[in-house]
Amino acid sequence: MNYHWNWGIYLEQIKGGEETYLSWLVTGLQWTVAVSLCSWVIALLLGFLVGTLRTTPRRWVARLCSAYVELFRNIPLLVQMFLWFFVMPELLPRNLSLWVKQEMPAKEFVTATICLGLFTSARIAEQVRAGIQSLPRGQSYAGLAMGFTLPQTYRYVLLPMAIRIIIPPLTSEFMNVFKNSSVAFAIGVLELTFQARQMQEDSEQGIETYLAVTLLYFACAFVTHLGMSWIERKTRVPGLISTAK
Amino acid sequence: MRMKSCCRLLLCLLAVSLAANLAYAEDLNGTLKKVKESGSITMGIRESSYPLSYLDDKQQPIGYHIDVCNKIVAAVKENLKLSSLKVVHQPVTSQNRIPLVSNGTVDLECGSTTNNEARAKQVSFVDTTFVTNVRMAVKKSSGIKSLDQLNGKPVATTSGTTSVQLMRAHEKGKKIDFKEVYGKDHADSFLLLETDRAVAFVMDDNLLAGLIATSKNPKDYEIVGEVLNVEPIAIMVRKDDAQFKKLADDTVHKMMKSGELDKLYKKWFMSPIPPKNISMNFPMSEKLKELIKHPNDAPAEAFNKKK
Numbered sequence: 001m002n003y004h005w006n007w008g009i010y011l012e013q014i015k016g017g018e019e020t021y022l023s024w025l026v027t028g029l030q031w032t033v034a035v036s037l038c039s040w041v042i043a044l045l046l047g048f049l050v051g052t053l054r055t056t057p058r059r060w061v062a063r064l065c066s067a068y069v070e071l072f073r074n075i076p077l078l079v080q081m082f083l084w085f086f087v088m089p090e091l092l093p094r095n096l097s098l099w100v101k102q103e104m105p106a107k108e109f110v111t112a113t114i115c116l117g118l119f120t121s122a123r124i125a126e127q128v129r130a131g132i133q134s135l136p137r138g139q140s141y142a143g144l145a146m147g148f149t150l151p152q153t154y155r156y157v158l159l160p161m162a163i164r165i166i167i168p169p170l171t172s173e174f175m176n177v178f179k180n181s182s183v184a185f186a187i188g189v190l191e192l193t194f195q196a197r198q199m200q201e202d203s204e205q206g207i208e209t210y211l212a213v214t215l216l217y218f219a220c221a222f223v224t225h226l227g228m229s230w231i232e233r234k235t236r237v238p239g240l241i242s243t244a245k
Numbered sequence: 246m247r248m249k250s251c252c253r254l255l256l257c258l259l260a261v262s263l264a265a266n267l268a269y270a271e272d273l274n275g276t277l278k279k280v281k282e283s284g285s286i287t288m289g290i291r292e293s294s295y296p297l298s299y300l301d302d303k304q305q306p307i308g309y310h311i312d313v314c315n316k317i318v319a320a321v322k323e324n325l326k327l328s329s330l331k332v333v334h335q336p337v338t339s340q341n342r343i344p345l346v347s348n349g350t351v352d353l354e355c356g357s358t359t360n361n362e363a364r365a366k367q368v369s370f371v372d373t374t375f376v377t378n379v380r381m382a383v384k385k386s387s388g389i390k391s392l393d394q395l396n397g398k399p400v401a402t403t404s405g406t407t408s409v410q411l412m413r414a415h416e417k418g419k420k421i422d423f424k425e426v427y428g429k430d431h432a433d434s435f436l437l438l439e440t441d442r443a444v445a446f447v448m449d450d451n452l453l454a455g456l457i458a459t460s461k462n463p464k465d466y467e468i469v470g471e472v473l474n475v476e477p478i479a480i481m482v483r484k485d486d487a488q489f490k491k492l493a494d495d496t497v498h499k500m501m502k503s504g505e506l507d508k509l510y511k512k513w514f515m516s517p518i519p520p521k522n523i524s525m526n527f528p529m530s531e532k533l534k535e536l537i538k539h540p541n542d543a544p545a546e547a548f549n550k551k552k
Contacts, residue, residue, distance in 0.1 A: 002484055003347055004366045101442045102399055188427035197405035204363040206344055
């Protein structure tokens with residue numbers, strides 16, 4: 001293979017501009033972090049709400065929430081991005097549709113964040129439900145027998161334990177959010193993958209470009225892992241959940 | 246005495262190695278050697294670069310550059326005196342075409358690749374066979390005729406293409422402000438224009454003409470405005486493979502001289518073509534006429550030098 005290596009490419013100036021390729025990657029990283037963190041907030045709030053409601057004794061609420069989860073879990077993320085970006089505005093009244101398509105500020109960012117947030121919330125809801133259902137039945141009976149209302153039982157008995165149980169899968173999900181945010185390039189968010197394609201096309205140094213981008217994604221996911229592990233250690237209550245160690 | 250025989254021996258060796266070198270100069274190397282040994286050649290094709298290289302309704306690659314490449318393959322077969330030569334079609338994208346040529350997967354890339362200086366570091370280009378102008382497509386109803394009318398308006402282009410930088414350079418020069426929106430490929434970018442997310446789509450004019458010709462209502466769109474950049478489009482081969490490049494160049498020159506390339510141009514750009522049997526109606530540019538008279542492989546940078 002006769003590849004022309006150029007490790008200095010990151011600091012080289014972009015043709016016809018004052019920026020370097022590195023500044024493209026930094027901009028990309030900022031958008032990646034912004035999309036990921038915002039969608040994570042949406043995903044956590046909705047995921048906990050839907051996941052909890054799926055375990056309540058009220059049948060129709062649980063069914064509605066199951067439908068929500070299945071809807072967002074069964075459609076590929078890329079397709080969902082296109083649905084939100086291209087199809088949704090067409091269903092709105094003409095004037096509103098034009099506003100969304102042309103005037104709405106940061107429309108790509110907002111669309112991508114909502115889409116990724118909802119997609120992830122369905123997965124978190126599954127984990128929350130599994131966490132709550134893994135607790136012994138007696139726990140909720142005990143809560144109710146103490147005179148707690150159902151919401152109070154969830155608030156003081158079930159959720160605190162369930163959350164601790166599901167921290168490991170939540171960590172994976174948080175790391176996935178960073179990786180999945182790469183799909184946002186398809187609707188034109190200037191995130192890391194977008195900038196990588198741009199840099200590769202402009203400089204023709206594909207291997208150097210994707211090595212740098214790989215490292216940046218790895219760093220994002222790894223920092224998340226460290227943070228979540230710290231939370232896991234801090235919130236551990238000895239003896240509350242049976243630990244093998 | 247010893248010294249003398251040593252010298253003689255050295256001279257002899259030199260003479261032998263020179264003779265050997267002369268003999269080897271006719272020997273095969275690079276791609277031609279590989280093709281001779283394997284009995285097959287791999288052609289890189291694009292699936293939707295109208296009308297240079299795209300797939301017909303039977304999923305077979307057709308187009309202007311495919312026809313040129315088939316000529317080159319025929320020349321290779323003749324040159325190597327092969328009784329049969331297997332042609333493998335390998336679909337490529339904007340993202341992987343250059344790595345696939347430089348790592349040896351693809352021998353001859355027959356798509357819509359701009360020859361520029363950055364790419365010439367990784368690959369070589371056969372002499373230019375098509376010239377494109379970067380312009381914009383708009384909806385006729387918008388009344389837009391010039392780039393300056395786009396101030397403050399959303400303008401679409403495809404991420405990772407050179408058009409992005411061209412638009413920025415133009416903005417800076419004219420002190421105007423586009424709202425750039427990006428599609429991940431040309432079809433997405435056209436959808437941005439079609440659904441009014443953008444009022445214009447900036448891209449190579451032949452690709453715009455192809456997208457318009459295959460769109461739902463071709464009459465709604467037109468290509469307007471000044472030319473942002475002139476780009477030589479060429480067939481791509483591996484770097485440092487003079488033997489193969491010369492064979493390809495010679496084939497192209499022959500086609501240019503005999504008028505065959507002109508005929509191919511008319512077939513693909515001026516007559517109805519599949520899949521919709523609509524003509525692109527895209528007359529040959531002065532620049533390409535000039536190149537047919539004086540073929541060369543100069544990169545885009547040389548085309549757009551400020552006079």
